[in-house]
Amino acid sequence: MDILEVVADGTRFAILAALKKGALCACKLPGITGKSQPNISKHLRVLYDCGLVEVRREGVKRIYSLTFRGRRVLSDVSKW
Numbered sequence: 001m002d003i004l005e006v007v008a009d010g011t012r013f014a015i016l017a018a019l020k021k022g023a024l025c026a027c028k029l030p031g032i033t034g035k036s037q038p039n040i041s042k043h044l045r046v047l048y049d050c051g052l053v054e055v056r057r058e059g060v061k062r063i064y065s066l067t068f069r070g071r072r073v074l075s076d077v078s079k080w
Helices: 003-008 010-020 026-033 037-049 068-078
Strands: 053-058 061-066
Touching: 003 010, 003 068, 010 026, 010 037, 010 053, 010 061, 010 068, 026 037, 026 061, 037 053, 061 068
Parallel strands: none
Antiparallel strands: 053 061
16 A cells, blocks of 8 residues: 555544654544544554554553654655
């Protein structure tokens, strides 16, 4: 998938914008985006596969954060 297609999606862009503020548990993202947990999981997978986010586990929780590439792409897109 083209990187512009990835960030052009409103939900994925909202996730990236939320993660710009700092790492978040995937469980917080439905409340931020207004989308269901399964929907968020699909979007996070796309972002992860493109190298824009990384994940670490804390017990049963998955904590997502932006990668260097994710920060750079978000910064570049914000300038448009």
